[in-house]
Amino acid sequence: EAGVTQFPSHSVIEKGQTVTLRCDPISGHDNLYWYRRVMGKEIKFLLHFVKESKQDESGMPNNRFLAERTGGTYSTLKVQPAELEDSGVYFCASSLFADTEAFFGQGTRLTVV
Amino acid sequence: KQEVTQIPAALSVPEGENLVLNCSFTDSAIYNLQWFRQDPGKGLTSLLLIQSSQREQTSGRLNASLDKSSGRSTLYIAASQPGDSATYLCAVPTGAGSYQLTFGKGTKLSVIP
Numbered sequence: 001e002a003g004v005t006q007f008p009s010h011s012v013i014e015k016g017q018t019v020t021l022r023c024d025p026i027s028g029h030d031n032l033y034w035y036r037r038v039m040g041k042e043i044k045f046l047l048h049f050v051k052e053s054k055q056d057e058s059g060m061p062n063n064r065f066l067a068e069r070t071g072g073t074y075s076t077l078k079v080q081p082a083e084l085e086d087s088g089v090y091f092c093a094s095s096l097f098a099d100t101e102a103f104f105g106q107g108t109r110l111t112v113v
Numbered sequence: 114k115q116e117v118t119q120i121p122a123a124l125s126v127p128e129g130e131n132l133v134l135n136c137s138f139t140d141s142a143i144y145n146l147q148w149f150r151q152d153p154g155k156g157l158t159s160l161l162l163i164q165s166s167q168r169e170q171t172s173g174r175l176n177a178s179l180d181k182s183s184g185r186s187t188l189y190i191a192a193s194q195p196g197d198s199a200t201y202l203c204a205v206p207t208g209a210g211s212y213q214l215t216f217g218k219g220t221k222l223s224v225i226p
Contacts, residue, residue, distance in 0.1 A: 042217060045215070098212060101145075103159070106155060109154070
């Protein structure tokens with residue numbers, strides 16, 4: 001069974017540009033989470049989808065970030081326009097139920113220059 | 114608000130040594146605790162998940178303990194090997210109805226051959 005996959009693995013963009021990260025959860029997992037780790041900080045929760053609905057987006061830093069999960073399958077996280085402080089590693093995780101163990105992807109390393 | 118602290122931030126040991134990594138959390142109302150490993154440039158690998166009803170969980174040379182009442186968990190690594198070098202992260206679910214995790218900053222372990 002395929003795990004959680006994220007694309008791309010690395011992305012380097014200039015300040016002001018737009019970047020879209022993608023996450024494919026484990027098949028059948030209704031719950032999908034986004035996290036990120038910026039330099040020197042702990043991994044922090046961004047948001048939680050249940051199927052195509054945003055269950056909790058309390059961790060989204062500002063309105064430059066837009067997450068979608070059309071059809072309840074894969075999810076995208078768009079950063080527009082990107083700022084230097086957005087650099088970090090963005091992780092996606094999925095779980096079968098809301099209170100069961102979530103499995104993480106390999107992450108996308110975003111560098112904004 | 115749950116806070117997770119990991120001590121030490123970094124640890125360097127000679128190969129073969131046994132070691133203990135520490136994790137503390139402020140809100141003892143957790144239903145499990147999870148230890149992860151992160152290798153440079155890689156994603157998160159789940160090592161052990163301890164349910165709140167358990168006191169210990171073992172996997173190979175790894176043993177994790179949980180003391181909910183004192184808000185502490187330890188990860189014991191026996192007979193350390195250079196391949197154990199990585200960052201070890203402790204995380205707890207934030208609340209019911211979601212597997213939103215609160216992470217510590219991690220302990221960076223270096224095992225010297």
